[in-house]
Amino acid sequence: MTETLAPEPLGDRAPGDERPDRGGILPGLRGYLVGLALAAGLTVVSFYVARSGLIYAPAIPAALTALAVGQMGVHLVFFLHLTTGPDNLNNALALAFGVFIVALVIGGSVWIMYEMNAHMQPMAHMAQ
Amino acid sequence: MTAAAHTNDHAGGAHDAAHVRIVVGYGFWLFLLSDFVLFSCFFATYAVLRDATAGGPGESHLFDLTTVAEETACLLLSSFTSGLATLAAGQKSQLWFQVAMAATGLLGAGFLGLEISEFARFIGMGAGPQRSAFLSAFFSLVGCHGLHITCGLLWLGTMMAQVLAKGFRADIQRRILCFTLFWHALDIVWVGIFTVVYLTGVGP
Numbered sequence: 001m002t003e004t005l006a007p008e009p010l011g012d013r014a015p016g017d018e019r020p021d022r023g024g025i026l027p028g029l030r031g032y033l034v035g036l037a038l039a040a041g042l043t044v045v046s047f048y049v050a051r052s053g054l055i056y057a058p059a060i061p062a063a064l065t066a067l068a069v070g071q072m073g074v075h076l077v078f079f080l081h082l083t084t085g086p087d088n089l090n091n092a093l094a095l096a097f098g099v100f101i102v103a104l105v106i107g108g109s110v111w112i113m114y115e116m117n118a119h120m121q122p123m124a125h126m127a128q
Numbered sequence: 129m130t131a132a133a134h135t136n137d138h139a140g141g142a143h144d145a146a147h148v149r150i151v152v153g154y155g156f157w158l159f160l161l162s163d164f165v166l167f168s169c170f171f172a173t174y175a176v177l178r179d180a181t182a183g184g185p186g187e188s189h190l191f192d193l194t195t196v197a198e199e200t201a202c203l204l205l206s207s208f209t210s211g212l213a214t215l216a217a218g219q220k221s222q223l224w225f226q227v228a229m230a231a232t233g234l235l236g237a238g239f240l241g242l243e244i245s246e247f248a249r250f251i252g253m254g255a256g257p258q259r260s261a262f263l264s265a266f267f268s269l270v271g272c273h274g275l276h277i278t279c280g281l282l283w284l285g286t287m288m289a290q291v292l293a294k295g296f297r298a299d300i301q302r303r304i305l306c307f308t309l310f311w312h313a314l315d316i317v318w319v320g321i322f323t324v325v326y327l328t329g330v331g332p
Contacts, residue, residue, distance in 0.1 A: 014154065017153065028214075028215045043204065046322075047197060068323035071319050075207070094157060098161030098164050098165065101165050101168070106172045110172065110175050
């Protein structure tokens, strides 16, 4: 917001906006349809993996986490039109910082509480 | 700022509108990321309290995956139709914008109805938020998402009325951009909820 601002359009794109050369209705529709199909497929696989014995039981949480991260990626790419292009650098950097904080909060809480529970005296023993 | 505005006068209003759209969209994107951080606190709370049932009903006794699958389908389809509304807004098509937004609203309302009936069923079973730390965490996390959906539905109705009354002005287009960002973000949070809360909770 200073005098150094170039009169040319910023080399940035608003989050959620598509590339101008793909702004037509048919390429846009195709993007949303591909996103819907991929997200629906990943959802169906998630529900199937959770209920069936397809995957070794202790590995199910890890498989579900991987499927969920994949589906979030599909939403970001096909619905929010996030790319790794230079016009999306600010959007992607902000997202990376958000993911970093989310991982710290969730991972740190789970880790600390797991360790605390592991080092606690058993409740039944304390009650006597 | 005055110098920049002066330069933009020469470039014309179209560039100015594109610039404002980027700034508004980026600001709203930062808000959404801070909303993800808010949700991460509720997710962390749920993850550490999910076994603290205090002798009350646990996850596998309560959750019904058929309802969850219906909720997920409603929200995914509504995210898709809100994308179609963005395309219609880009084409300045009043009819298709209103149709796509109405479909988004109906699917969102369907999701909310399923969630409210699920909450009512739990409370009817004596598994309300006061029953155990697990249920407090469950109602906080899923209820916070449902509250976001409720606000989104109010916003959706407002956007339909504003486009009807004011047309596709640049400022209205920015609000449509922010609304669809918000709606897609809520679907991303729901992917986390159905995976962490429901699917991991029920087990095979």
